[in-house]
Amino acid sequence: MFVGRKFAAFLFDMDGTLINSIASAERVWSHWARRHGLDVAAFLPTIHGVRAIETITNLALPGVDPAYEADLLLKAEAADLDGILPIPGAIAFLEALPGESWAIVTSAPRSLALARMRAAGIPVPAVIVAAEDVSRGKPAPDCFQLGATRLGFDARDCLVFEDAPAGIAAAEAAQASVMVINATHAHPMQTPHVAIAGYENVSITLDERGWLAIEPQRNAA
Known part of the structure; x- marks a missing residue:
């Protein structure tokens, strides 16, 4: 101490x-990662402790709007509190x-x-x-x-x-x-x-x- x-x-x-x-966040992010063709197991450790918009921006996915996707994720996470x-x-x-x-x-x-x-x-x-x-x-x-x-x-x-x-x-x-x-x-x-x-x-x-x-x-x- x-x-x-x-x-x-x-x-x-x-x-x-x-x-x-963790269970809630990883459920939501796993669905999002699969939708964007990411390797879920490799991707999930990168989400913790970082703002969603920066996580998505750092991926530099073609045609992906980080602000729009972060808003979708926020709504999905707010709906999954189990x-x-x-x-x-x-x-x-x-x-x-x-x-x-x-x-x-x-x-x-x-x-x-x-x-x-x-x-x-x-x-x-x-x-x-x-x-x-x-x-x-x-x-x-x-x-x-x-x-x-x-x-x-x-x-x-x-x-x-x-x-x-x-x-x-x-x-x-x-x-x-x-x-x-x-x-x-x-x-x-x-x-x-x-x-x-x-x-x-x-x-x-x-x-x-x-x-x-x-x-x-x-x-x-």
């Missing part, structure tokens, strides 16, 4: 970090945080993010940075810098919770500290950052300024 470290705020990615939406669940311990962990000290910073569009949060029972924070709030998505640092600014802090004083390489790179570029959530990974990610499987065995404390420290629960193994 971050022994002796305190943070002004926590910035949370959503998919894979607070909620498990199996969306909170990451273990996430709800209680978020409910223990002061409202002014955390934000969700997601590559999902706001409407989809809100739908998935409702489906998973995740509390909705006062500050959400969504896909449409930045011109450059992850791995650019813009989203985490904006989330910190909206909370009134510098990203360098914040702890980012992430699960995907693009998001981790964005947090690093913003010079934030990083906590990796491995809950949805088939195998723990190889990372130099602190990593946990979920939130059940961690807790937070606040100092007199309202800054946050994260530490293992005393009864945790």
Whole structure:
């Protein structure tokens, strides 16, 4: 853990970090990939943590309008919320945080993010940075810098919770500290950052300024 470290705020990615939406996302994207003649197995690992419009743009498919296709995907994902669940311990962990000290910073569009949060029972924070709030998505640092600014802090004083390489790179570029959530990974990610499987065995404390420290629960193994 971050022994002796305190943070002004926590910035949370959503998919894979607070909620498990992999089944829903991969159903929708698999259908889209097959329709465009892509190798589904090779393609699916590229979708996580990145805005849909950038994923599609990077493919450079002939005759494909990324904005139009991203909108179709948004509607399909919003209509498929089956199996969306909170990451273990996430709800209680978020409910223990002061409202002014955390934000969700997601590559999902706001409407989809809100739908998935409702489906998973995740509390909705006062500050959400969504896909449409930045011109450059992850791995650019813009989203985490904006989330910190909206909370009134510098990203360098914040702890980012992430699960995907693009998001981790964005947090690093913003010079934030990083906590990796491995809950949805088939195998723990190889990372130099602190990593946990979920939130059940961690807790937070606040100092007199309202800054946050994260530490293992005393009864945790």
